[in-house]
Amino acid sequence: MSNPFLKITRDGAIVTLTMNQPETRNALTGNTAVAEFVQACADIALDRSVRAVIVTGADPAFCSGGNVKDMLRFQSPDLQPEAIREEYRNGIQRLPKALYHLDVPVIAAVNGPAIGAGLDLSCMCDIRIASEKATFAESFVKVGIVPGDGGAWLLPRAVGMSKAAEMAFTGEALDAQQALACGLVSRVVPHERLLDEAHALARKIAANPGGVLRMTKRLLREGERSSLESLLELSAAYQALAHTTADHHEAVRAFIEKRAPRFVG
Incomplete structure (x- = not known):
């Protein structure tokens, strides 16, 4: 498509990825959305000066998930299940692998409906804050398909298995207050304050090494x-690295000298 799906902006150590095709309610299929997300994540991963990322959508929606009109092509009698499987594996499934595994902290600023893969996209992020206009639905069942983007793995980790099962089996939407509960x-913040709140949170994160x-x-x-044992071993290894960094040394000195630290990365 001629217009990029993602609008990428930067404020110091904070990168904001705005899904910017409001005419499709920022749908993730039938366009270059996945490829752009994958490339953006790769670029961010290599840029050690980035300390926080915000993902949001151009109003009125956060993300409508898969484009239902685009699904019509799967009804072709010439299209074999194997081809559909490969399209998922080489298409939408690249998104959770890129975004969920991005090492930089990611905030989803959910400004409106997050539907199907749009809800799952928010669950690929570390922190979710919602506008009062946000809604959330694991709605694949409503169009006769299953979560094909990892939602069955992501959603239970966000809300627990019982609530995830209720959402996936009914396809019904939660409003912002239900999502908070x-x-x-x-x-949940006022709609007009959403990005300000997301950036304020990102700045608190980005102030750290x-x-x-x-x-x-x-x-x-x-x-x-x-397992706990495996994580303890990895934690010890990471801690050994952390103790040797200039930022750790600066933090200790600043604490002893009763001043704000000056981290250099």
Whole structure:
């Protein structure tokens, strides 16, 4: 498509990725969305000066997930299941592998409906804050398909298995306050304040040493699938690295000297 899906902006150590095709409610299929997300994540991963990322959508939606009109092509009698499987593996499934595994902390600023793969996209982020206009639905069942983008793995880790099953089996939407009550989001803010709140949170994160932020996020990710013993071993190795960094030395000196630290990365 001629217009990029992502609008990428930067403020110091904070990168904001705005899904910017409001005419499709920022749908993730039938366009270059996945490829752009994958490239953006690769660029951010290599840029050690980036300390926080915000993902949001151009109003009125955060992300409508898969483009239902684009699904019509799967009804072709000439299209074999094997081809559809490969399209998922080489298409939408590249998104969670890139975004969920990005070492930099990621905040989803959910400004409106997050539907299907749009909800799952928010769950690929570390922190979710919601506008009062946000809604959330694991709605694949409503169009006769299953979560093909990893939602069955992501959503239970965000809200627990019982709530995830309820959402996936009914396809019904939660409003922002319901999402807050079940822990899907950590806060709900006025719509006009959403990006200000997201940037304020990102600045608090970015004020900390970048290398330690990345290692901390990796420990959180590894902790989701590791034994305590394995995670303790990895934590000891990361801690050995952290203790040798200039930022750690500066933090200790600043604490002793009762001043604000000056981290250099």
